[in-house]
Each structure stands twice: as structure tokens, then as C-alpha cells.
Amino acid sequence: MSENTNLSSLTGAAWNSRERAETDSPSLSAPASQPITICINGERRQFEVGRDLLPTTTLSAFLRERLGYTGLKISCDEGACGACTVIMDGKAVLSCMLLAVEADGHEILTIEGLPEDDPVIEAFAEQCEPGHGTALQCGYCTPGFVMTARALLNENPTPTVDEVKQALSGNLCRCGCYAGITRAVLHAAEKIAARGGCP
Amino acid sequence: MSRPFKPRVSRRFIGSYRPRIDAIEKAHGRARYADDEASERQYPGLLHARVLRSPHPRARIKRLDTAKAAALPGVRTILTYRDPEIAGLKPTNAGWTDAVDTVSYDRMMWHKFRDRNVLGDYATWAGDEVGVAIAADTEIIAEQALRAVEVEWEPLAFVLDPLKAMESGAPIVHPQIAANNVLPPDPIGGPDVFLTKGDVEQGFATADVVIEMDTSHHNPTQASLDPWCCVAEWKEDRLTVFSNSYSADQTRMHISQMLEMPIHKVRIISKYVGGQFGRCDTGDQPFFLFTALLARKTGRPVKFKHTRRDSFHDTRQGALYHCKVGATTDGRITALHLKSIGDIGAHADHSVFALKFAPAEIAEAALAPVPNLKMESYAVYTDRIPGCMMRGVGNSQFNFIFGRMIDGLAERLDMDPIDLARKNFGHAWGVCPDPSLTAVLETGAARIGWAEKRHKPGLGPLYEGARKRGVGFSLHPGWHAEWQEERRGQVQAKITLHPDGTVTLDAPTVETGTGSNTCNVLGCAEALGFLGIRPEDITWVSTVDTNNGMRDCVQTDSAVSFLQSEVLAVAAEQLKQKLLDLAAPALGVPASQLTVAGGQITAPGRSISVKDLLWQGDLVPLSVMVSRRPSNKKTGVPYIASFAEVEVDMDTGRTQVLKLVIVNDCGTVMYASGAEAQQVGGQVMAMGEALTEELIYDPVRGVPLNFNFIDYKIPTILDMPSIEPVLLEVWRGAGEYGACGIGEGTVSCTPRAIANAIYNAIGVRVDELPLTPDKVLRALGKI
Numbered sequence: 001m002s003e004n005t006n007l008s009s010l011t012g013a014a015w016n017s018r019e020r021a022e023t024d025s026p027s028l029s030a031p032a033s034q035p036i037t038i039c040i041n042g043e044r045r046q047f048e049v050g051r052d053l054l055p056t057t058t059l060s061a062f063l064r065e066r067l068g069y070t071g072l073k074i075s076c077d078e079g080a081c082g083a084c085t086v087i088m089d090g091k092a093v094l095s096c097m098l099l100a101v102e103a104d105g106h107e108i109l110t111i112e113g114l115p116e117d118d119p120v121i122e123a124f125a126e127q128c129e130p131g132h133g134t135a136l137q138c139g140y141c142t143p144g145f146v147m148t149a150r151a152l153l154n155e156n157p158t159p160t161v162d163e164v165k166q167a168l169s170g171n172l173c174r175c176g177c178y179a180g181i182t183r184a185v186l187h188a189a190e191k192i193a194a195r196g197g198c199p
Numbered sequence: 200m201s202r203p204f205k206p207r208v209s210r211r212f213i214g215s216y217r218p219r220i221d222a223i224e225k226a227h228g229r230a231r232y233a234d235d236e237a238s239e240r241q242y243p244g245l246l247h248a249r250v251l252r253s254p255h256p257r258a259r260i261k262r263l264d265t266a267k268a269a270a271l272p273g274v275r276t277i278l279t280y281r282d283p284e285i286a287g288l289k290p291t292n293a294g295w296t297d298a299v300d301t302v303s304y305d306r307m308m309w310h311k312f313r314d315r316n317v318l319g320d321y322a323t324w325a326g327d328e329v330g331v332a333i334a335a336d337t338e339i340i341a342e343q344a345l346r347a348v349e350v351e352w353e354p355l356a357f358v359l360d361p362l363k364a365m366e367s368g369a370p371i372v373h374p375q376i377a378a379n380n381v382l383p384p385d386p387i388g389g390p391d392v393f394l395t396k397g398d399v400e401q402g403f404a405t406a407d408v409v410i411e412m413d414t415s416h417h418n419p420t421q422a423s424l425d426p427w428c429c430v431a432e433w434k435e436d437r438l439t440v441f442s443n444s445y446s447a448d449q450t451r452m453h454i455s456q457m458l459e460m461p462i463h464k465v466r467i468i469s470k471y472v473g474g475q476f477g478r479c480d481t482g483d484q485p486f487f488l489f490t491a492l493l494a495r496k497t498g499r500p501v502k503f504k505h506t507r508r509d510s511f512h513d514t515r516q517g518a519l520y521h522c523k524v525g526a527t528t529d530g531r532i533t534a535l536h537l538k539s540i541g542d543i544g545a546h547a548d549h550s551v552f553a554l555k556f557a558p559a560e561i562a563e564a565a566l567a568p569v570p571n572l573k574m575e576s577y578a579v580y581t582d583r584i585p586g587c588m589m590r591g592v593g594n595s596q597f598n599f600i601f602g603r604m605i606d607g608l609a610e611r612l613d614m615d616p617i618d619l620a621r622k623n624f625g626h627a628w629g630v631c632p633d634p635s636l637t638a639v640l641e642t643g644a645a646r647i648g649w650a651e652k653r654h655k656p657g658l659g660p661l662y663e664g665a666r667k668r669g670v671g672f673s674l675h676p677g678w679h680a681e682w683q684e685e686r687r688g689q690v691q692a693k694i695t696l697h698p699d700g701t702v703t704l705d706a707p708t709v710e711t712g713t714g715s716n717t718c719n720v721l722g723c724a725e726a727l728g729f730l731g732i733r734p735e736d737i738t739w740v741s742t743v744d745t746n747n748g749m750r751d752c753v754q755t756d757s758a759v760s761f762l763q764s765e766v767l768a769v770a771a772e773q774l775k776q777k778l779l780d781l782a783a784p785a786l787g788v789p790a791s792q793l794t795v796a797g798g799q800i801t802a803p804g805r806s807i808s809v810k811d812l813l814w815q816g817d818l819v820p821l822s823v824m825v826s827r828r829p830s831n832k833k834t835g836v837p838y839i840a841s842f843a844e845v846e847v848d849m850d851t852g853r854t855q856v857l858k859l860v861i862v863n864d865c866g867t868v869m870y871a872s873g874a875e876a877q878q879v880g881g882q883v884m885a886m887g888e889a890l891t892e893e894l895i896y897d898p899v900r901g902v903p904l905n906f907n908f909i910d911y912k913i914p915t916i917l918d919m920p921s922i923e924p925v926l927l928e929v930w931r932g933a934g935e936y937g938a939c940g941i942g943e944g945t946v947s948c949t950p951r952a953i954a955n956a957i958y959n960a961i962g963v964r965v966d967e968l969p970l971t972p973d974k975v976l977r978a979l980g981k982i
Contacts, residue, residue, distance in 0.1 A: 064235075064238075065238060065239070068238075068240060070228075070231065070234075070235040070238075071227070071228025071229070072228070073232070073234070073424070073425070073473070074234070075424040075425070075426065075473075075507065076507045076907070076908045077506065077507055078507065078907065078908070078909070080907065080908035080909045081424060081908050083424055111227065111228035112228065114227075121223075121226045121227055122226075124222070124226040125218055125222040125223045125225075125226035125227075126218055126222070127218070127222075128216045128217050128218050128872035129216075130201060130202075130203035130204070130216055130871070130872075130875065131201025131202075131203070131875065131923065131924065132201075132875070132879065133872065133873075133875045133876030133877070133878070133879040133880060133924070134218065134219055134222065134714075134872050134873065134876040135222075135226075136219070136222065136225050136226060137219075137474075137712035137713070137714065137876055137877075137880060138423075138424070138425070138471070138472065138473045138474040138475075138711060138712025139221065139224075139225030139226075139230050139471065139473065139712065140232065140423075140424040140425045140473025140474060140712075141424050141473075142225050142226060142228065143228035146226060146228070165916045165917050166917070168916050169915045169916055169917045170915075171915075171916070172424065172908065172913055172915065173424075173880075173883070173916075174421075174422055174423060174424050174474050174476070174883065174884070174913065175474060175712050175876070175880045175883075176879060176880030176881060176882060176883030176884065176919075177876060177879075177880055178883070178915075178916040178919050179879050179919070179922060180876060180879070181916070182916070
């Protein structure tokens with residue numbers, strides 16, 4: 001898909017007429033062809049509001065549908081499950097609760113932007129410590145958990161179990177891998193320490 | 200404090216602790232689900248479908264005008280109930296199967312209960328898909344078009360409560376099927392009194408003690424994070440549907456028969472699915488049909504995806520149970536009478552499976568020593584969200600009364616409920632006390648601290664001034680052992696040995712997160728031990744595609760992991776023979792004189808490696824495809840149990856679970872990390888339905904109020920207690936491994952274990968799920 005693709009390709013349940021009506025205020029109705037710049041996974045990219053996205057396009061729909069970052073998932077589309085979590089300026093955010101235009105001038109990191117040997121990803125994949133189960137089963141919530149954990153460890157590379165649970169309490173896992181996930185985050189912290197504190 | 204499981208038979212790969220085979224792909228977010236695939240990138244010209252949902256619990260469409268909707272720019276087509284391709288569709292239902300295999304329309308399991316008219320004009324619950332489906336350039340336009348459709352509804356009297364629905368004069372949901380809202384007897388479920396053994400009246404007469412009790416199980420929802428999604432695309436007269444259905448073959452049969460297309464022209468593809476848990480029963484949802492018809496009409500691919508609200512689509516059936524049980528003073532049950540009233544919601548689907556078929560199977564497996572038994576059930580239509588399978592079918596509802604009966608009767612007899620259970624339950628082909636039952640109860644009791652922590656109901660010490668603690672358990676026969684899967688019919692798998700000695704494994708089943716894919720690979724590596732290969736040398740085909748000519752093993756009954764491994768054991772033997780036949784001329788001796796081990800084929804005095812043998816030929820892979828029906832050898836079933844320790848705040852009524860111990864006798868543990876993930880993971884669903892999850896309806900308007908993840912409260916990481924998973928191998932089934940499914944059963948016992956623990960803590964019963972603070976306070980007489 002080229003960047004000139006028609007807006008018709010942009011979808012997302014948040015784009016219903018109710019929300020469009022509610023967000024149709026002057027501050028959010030950017031004039032046609034207004035440029036915005038978002039740094040996505042280290043690359044500065046320019047988009048035109050009106051051409052590439054609507055003022056009402058959520059960040060989650062924009063990243064998935066327009067740019068193909070399908071690692072994040074749109075599961076509840078109302079900020080209740082954490083499956084769409086990405087990192088904005090170092091903090092975990094729910095991309096379904098942000099408009100794409102709000103990311104103008106900010107740095108967005110999606111799971112695709114993490115390195116192959118990211119310690120959090122490695123730890124989630126490896127978890128099989130007896131008594132806790134794996135850190136993922138169906139895998140649908142996993143990118144959201146990985147990004148939330150990643151943001152936590154960036155700020156606090158040696159969290160306690162309670163700190164891990166507090167940080168991840170906005171993410172739902174219906175397969176119920178919370179115990180394995182907690183172990184994985186603690187193991188990721190150990191990996192970071194073993195690499196000399198480099199995340 | 201958790202102890203790793205120790206296998207009964209040491210094997211190389213089966214039973215190991217290791218990462219899932221898809222762990223790296225999923226941890227990187229690279230596993231692609233239906234919603235990831237169904238995009239403009241993959242399907243140029245993709246259209247988006249929306250369907251009209253009834254705002255009323257019961258209503259008929261009096262008048263419909265789609266002119267304004269059709270005039271909106273970007274609307275490509277509209278189908279309504281008046282169009283011949285919709286109006287001509289046969290009435291349908293779940294049950295394109297007579298259990299878990301695939302059947303045609305005329306052999307549908309519940310053919311007397313075909314109560315779904317695809318896009319009909321009659322809605323029977325608030326949320327019912329009726330009347331109109333629209334395809335448009337974007338989801339927004341489709342949604343706007345839906346709002347522009349002018350519908351004049353005729354709201355009709357409705358009923359939400361199954362007991363009220365049974366009263367004379369109640370509004371009748373599907374008059375042509377159930378004249379009094381109660382499903383009539385059918386060939387599979389049987390009559391209302393569906394099981395009679397001995398004479399219960401006689402049994403009660405000879406009892407020293409007779410007690411009665413009632414329980415109520417509500418209808419929680421599966422809440423898979425991956426909402427239903429499908430994309431339908433036509434090439435000429437051939438239809439391809441990519442979806443997150445977990446039963447590709449049944450989905451194909453459903454579409455083929457309903458759209459009257461030859462089977463070979465319908466192709467179903469499923470890949471990764473973000474959690475299934477039984478939602479929508481089987482591959483027969485009406486949205487497959489109207490999405491396919493919208494695609495045919497427009498000549499463009501069409502995507503249909505549930506919103507989160509739409510995903511509140513079906514539930515575990517609510518069920519009221521009444522139990523009367525008689526016993527002698529030494530703790531022998533003389534008679535047991537169980538009666539249930541199921542709230543099946545607006546569609547029958549597999550409700551009779553849950554209310555009659557599964558309980559009869561439980562009786563056969565667990566209640567065999569009870570001399571006098573009577574079981575009856577009434578499946579009642581209401582204008583609520585339909586019931587269906589949810590991590591088990593009928594088991595959780597049954598367990599909620601079963602565990603109550605054990606706890607209550609033991610108290611009345613002044614016995615330990617563990618002793619009462621051992622004395623009375625087991626299976627018809629084993630001995631009583633049942634060794635598996637004894638093992639799960641004794642192990643669970645030891646791990647929770649049963650002897651030390653249990654006290655007379657309500658008489659334990661106070662903690663922090665206002666809190667009381669208690670312990671409880673519940674047990675259940677496990678399912679499904681291989682003989683219980685005979686109805687599934689042939690299970691198919693194909694092993695392809697490549698010329699370089701690596702393997703492609705096609706054991707078709709949709710990957711829904713259960714871990715059966717990893718079991719498959721471990722089972723394949725185990726069975727192909729003679730090749731000297733490792734799991735890493737095997738590629739598991741992660742996409743189920745009906746065009747490959749094999750039927751997928753439906754992800755139900757938690758049985759896929761061991762059923763396919765049993766087939767692979769047979770396939771591996773056949774592959775070995777093929778290999779030896781190939782080697783015979785090369786080594787100049789008859790195949791009967793050859794042996795193969797560790798990747799080396801040996802004849803008297805000479806040998807050749809498998810790889811060298813294959814590499815010198817014409818480089819055609821060796822393939823074996825095996826179809827095998829599960830063994831019907833009646834081996835009984837193993838047992839499962841949950842033990843819970845809770846703390847109840849006597850001022851607020853809030854229950855906090857302090858610890859859960861989940862014990863499964865697996866027969867053989869196929870994949871230890873995966874099994875423990877199911878044991879630990881299942882508790883999110885089990886604790887949710889026990890304590891916090893509840894679908895709330897406005898009784899006046901008849902509409903649901905909390906079909907979202909904010910008000911429907913799924914436990915988070917902060918809500919979960921310490922959970923100890925315990926895997927045992929005591930019982931043994933048929934076949935090479937003799938294993939049993941465990942995933943579904945991990946949720947069945949926990950709500951009752953928690954309820955019994957609450958009783959032990961506070962000394963009064965709360966027998967209506969969910970066990971919310973208001974009910975606890977009411978039971979305590981505080982409100």
C-alpha cells in the first residue's frame with residue numbers, strides 16, 4: 001500500500017459516527033492537508049491530515065491499517081484491555097485512546113521496533129519455569145504486555161513482583177498467563193542486568 | 200513451593216518443560232490473526248460489513264426502508280430479509296456435527312431445534328442479528344448506513360427469567376419449536392427425565408439422612424480477546440473464507456450446505472486464533488453466510504468483524520439445579536435426584552448437550568457406584584444472549600451442585616467430604632475407592648493444608664478484626680478420555696519426511712492457544728525417535744486450509760493434543776515401514792531383516808544413515824497420511840480437583856482468594872509447561888465467573904447493560920492469587936500415551952471450591968454465582 005492510498009482503507013470500530021460527532025471540534029478538526037510528523041520506530045515520517053488520516057483516526061487504527069504495524073491488536077477499542085499498547089516518548093500508552101494527530105511531534109515505538117534480541121521478548125518466549133505456565137498461549141494480548149513491560153523496565157530495571165503487577169494491571173490476558181508473565185518480566189530484568197544494565 | 204511434575208514413564212520429548220513452538224513468533228507480535236490478514240493490503244478493494252442488531256429483547260420488523268442508507272456514498276450493497284438469497288436460506292442452528300465431527304444438514308445434531316433464520320425479521324434477544332446487512336467502503340460508512348436504515352419495530356412481550364418463561368401465559372420465544380418455552384425431548388438428549396437407575400424413592404426410604412439443596416450458575420461469556428472476524432472472497436464461482444473459526448471443516452460444510460454449493464468450491468482457511476474457549480459452539484455462525492452473500496453480490500472481498508460489544512455473543516448457559524440426596528449414617532449414598540432448569544437464552548444451539556448429554560456422561564463416569572439415580576432437565580428459552588459451549592459444556596454448572604452436595608452431605612453426616620467422595624464416586628470399570636480420585640484429593644488436601652486449615656463452618660479465628668478464612672474443594676471426572684472421543688470419527692495427520700531428514704507435520708487443527716501444536720511436535724518427535732530427530736527438525740503447519748484434503752481436528756474437548764499424538768504414533772510406524780522398504784534394495788536384504796534406530800538403518804553387517812539413503816534417490820519426500828478413529832476401549836476417566844483458601848471480609852462481604860491448588864490426573868502429561876499454563880490460566884476464567892464476571896440486564900427494558908470490558912469484570916494480574924498447578928499420572932487411558940484432555944476441566948471445579956471455602960469461613964451458604972459481596976452480606980443477614 002502506498003502512502004497515497006485512499007482513506008477508505010482506514011478502518012477501526014472507534015470510527016463510528018458517534019465518536020466522529022463528539023470529536024468534531026475545532027481543536028481536532030485540523031484543516032485539510034495539514035502536515036504532521038511522527039517518529040515511528042526511530043524513523044521520522046510525515047503525514048498529511050486529510051490525505052493520510054482523518055482528524056478522528058485513532059492511533060491504533062492508523063498504525064495497523066495505514067502503516068501495517070499489526071503487532072498491536074484492537075481488542076476492546078475503549079481503553080479497557082491493553083492489547084493496543086505502544087510506547088510514546090518512553091511511556092506505555094493505549095493507542096486506541098489516542099488520536100493519531102496527537103502523536104504529532106512525538107516518538108512512537110511499536111513492538112516491530114524492538115530488536116530481535118530484546119530481553120523482554122526473549123523472556124516472554126522462553127518462560128517455561130515449572131509451576132507458572134508459559135507467558136503466552138493464544139498470543140493476542142502478548143504484544144501489549146511486552147510493550148507495557150518494556151516501558152516499565154526502561155524506567156525501573158529492577159522491579160519487585162508488586163511493581164510488575166501494578167505496571168501490568170491494565171492489560172487483560174484471557175488465557176490467564178499472568179503468573180508466567182510475571183516470571184518473564186523478572187527474567188527480563190535479570191537479562192538486562194546481565195547485559196550490564198543495557199536494556 | 201511448586202514441585203515440577205515427575206513423569207510415570209520417562210520419555211525424550213513428551214511431558215517436558217519447554218517453550219511453546221510458537222513462542223518466539225507470538226512474543227514478537229508476528230503471529231498473524233484474521234484481523235491482521237483481512238486488510239486492504241491483502242485484499243485490494245476490501246469492503247466492510249455491518250449487520251443490524253435488534254435494540255429490543257423481542258421484536259418483529261414491521262417496516263424497513265433502506266433508501267437513505269443505499270444513497271450514502273461508499274455503500275456498495277445492502278441485503279435484507281426480503282431478498283431472495285436471504286429469504287431462501289434454510290433455518291439453521293449450531294450442531295453441524297453430532298458431537299465434534301462434521302455432518303450434513305439432514306444429520307444435524309439438534310435438527311428439531313433449528314431456530315436461527317439468517318437475517319430474519321424476528322429478533323429474540325437484544326443484540327440479535329436481524330433484517331439487514333450492509334457492505335461499504337469503510338466500517339464507518341457501513342455503520343453510518345446502518346443508522347440511516349429506517350426500521351419500524353414492533354416490540355413484543357419478552358421474558359428474561361427461565362422460571363417465568365415456564366409459567367403459563369409467558370411470552371413464547373420460538374412457538375414453532377417449543378410451545379411452552381421448554382425444548383421438547385429429542386433423540387440425543389432424551390426425555391425430560393433423561394436418566395433413571397434403580398428406584399430413587401426406594402433409595403430415599405432406606406436412607407438415614409435425606410437433604411435437599413439448590414444452586415444457581417449464571418452465564419459468563421468467553422471474552423476471547425480476538426473478536427470474531429472473517430473475510431469472504433469469490434473467484435468465479437469459488438468461495439474462500441479466511442476467519443478465526445476453530446473448525447474449518449464444519450465451517451465449510453455449513454457454508455456448502457446452506458448456500459447449496461459443492462464442497463470443493465468452498466475453501467476455509469484459519470490460522471492463529473486469539474482465544475476460543477468454545478464461543479459460538481462450532482463453525483456455523485450466520486455471519487459467514489451473509490458476509491459471503493455480500494461478497495458475491497458486490498464481486499469484492501468483504502470483511503466482517505465483531506466490535507467488542509458484538510463479541511458478547513454467547514455464553515455458558517445459566518442453570519438452576521435442585522438436588523435431593525439420601526445416605527446412610529456410614530456415608531453411603533442410597534439415592535440421588537438431580538433436576539436442572541437451563542437458561543438457554545434465545546437459541547437452543549448445544550444447550551441440550553450441556554443439560555442432558557454431558558451430565559449423563561458424568562453420571563456414567565463418576566456416579567456409577569450410586570445405586571439409585573434420577574436426573575431430569577428442562578432447557579428453557581428466554582430473550583437473553585444465547586448459551587453455548589464455554590470451556591466445557593454443562594460441566595461447570597453440574598459441578599456447582601455436585602460439589603455442594605458432597606460438602607453439605609458430609610457436614611450433615613459429620614464426615615470429611617474427602618472421605619465421602621472416595622466412598623461414593625468412581626467409574627463403572629474401576630474399583631471404589633477410585634485410585635485417581637483418591638490421588639487428586641489427597642494431593643490437593645496436602646498442598647492446600649486441608650487438615651490444618653479446615654475448621655467447623657464459621658468458627659475459625661478472626662483476622663485483622665473482621666476477616667474470616669476458610670478452605671474448600673470440589674472434584675469432577677475429567678474429560679475427554681479417548682473412548683469419549685469416539686464420536687469425533689476419524690482424526691487425520693500427515694507426516695512428510697524430506698530427503699534431508701527433516702520433517703513437515705500437518706496435523707490439522709486451528710491454533711487457538713491451547714498448546715496442542717507443541718504437543719503435536721513433541722509427539723511427532725517422540726514417535727519418530729528412530730530417525731534421531733529433535734523437535735527443532737519438525738515444521739508444524741500452522742495454517743488450516745480445507746484445500747489440503749484433510750479434516751481438521753476441531754479444537755473442542757481439550758482432546759486435540761493427545762488424539763493427534765496417538766495418530767502420529769501410528770503414522771510413524773507406517774513411515775518406518777516405508778523407509779525400510781526403500782532401504783531394502785539399497786542394502787540388498789529384505790526389509791524384514793532391517794532395523795532403524797537413531798537415524799541409522801542397519802542390515803546384518805552393513806548400515807546406512809536415513810539421510811544418505813534419501814539423499815541418493817530421486818529426492819521425493821516420503822509421506823504418510825493416517826486416518827484413525829479414537830479407540831472405544833472403555834478405560835473410565837481420571838479425576839480433577841480444585842482446592843481453595845479464601846478470606847472473607849465480614850463487614851464488606853468481599854471475598855479474597857488466598858490460594859488455589861489445581862490438581863489434574865492427566866494419564867500422561869503430553870507437554871508439562873502447556874498443561875500448567877492451562878491449569879494456572881484457567882483460573883482467570885474460573886475466578887471471574889465465581890466472583891466478578893456477570894452479564895447484567897435491565898429487567899424493565901430487557902437489554903444488556905455491560906457488554907464491555909470495563910463493566911464486565913475479568914480478573915487482572917492484581918486479582919489473581921497464588922496458584923499451584925499439580926499434574927499427576929495415575930489413571931491410564933487407551934493407546935500409546937493413554938492421556939486425557941485437561942484444559943476445559945481446569946475451570947469446572949473452582950467456583951464450587953471457592954463457594955465451599957466461603958461457607959467454611961463464614962458458616963452460611965451462598966449458592967448463587969457470582970459470589971458477590973452483596974450476596975455474602977445478605978447471607979450474613981447484614982443487608
